[in-house]
Amino acid sequence: MHNLLLIGLGYHSRRIYFPILQDFQKQKKVNKIFIIDLKSQEKIIKDYLSEKNGSNTELILLDRAQNIKLDKGTGEKINLIVKKNNIKGVIIATEPLAHMVYARWALREGLSILMDKPLSTYESIVSSSEKAKKLIKDYDELLKLYKQSLKKNSDLVFYLMAQRRAHPFFRKIKESITDVYNNTNCPITSIQAY
Secondary structure, three states: OEEEEEEEOOOHHHHHHHHHHHHHHOOOOOEEEEEEEEEEHHHHHHHHHHOOOOOOOEEEEEEEOOOOOOOOHHHHHHHHHHOOOOEEEEEOOOHHHHHHHEEEEEEOOOOOOEOOOOOOOOOOHHOOOHHHHHHHHHHHHHHHHHHHHHHOOOOOOOEEEHHHHHHHHHHHHHHHHHHHHHHOOOOOOOOOOO
C-alpha cells in the first residue's frame, strides 16, 4: 500500500479526488492520505473529513498560499513528511496560481504527479502577452525537470488532468468536425459551444 500527498482539498478535490482515494483505501491500494491546505480553510476541511470519516488522513495546514516558491520552512516540513512516510506521488489540486510551485517541488523530489489543469497561470494573463508567454517557459521548465527526474526514476509520471477530453460528447464533436473537413476540405475557422 502507498501513502499519498493531496495538495488542496477544495471543492474539486472533495468532489473528485478524495472519494476516489477513500475507495482506494478500502481496496487497500492507498494507506494514508496526507492533505496540505491553508489554515483559512481548516474548518471547512475538518468538517468535510469528519463527515466522510477521513480517519486515515493527516492534515497539514499552511499559513498562506505559495505562488512564487515554497518558503524554506514549508518546503522542509513537506519534505520531512514525504521522506518519513515514503510518499511516491502527489495530487496537485490547489488554486492554479500555485500549480508551478508544487510541480517544481514534486519533480525535484522525484514524486509522480497528477495535477489539475492549467499547468500554470498568472494574474491578468488574458490581457498580457508577456504573462501569456510565461506559459511556454513554464512548460519548458517542467519538461526539463521531468526529464532530469526520469533519469533517476524511470517509473516517474506527470499527468495533467483534462477529464472532458475523454467525455463521449467531446469525442462525438471531434468526429463530426473530422467528417465535415474530410467531405468539404474546409477547416473550422470559428466555433462556439454553450
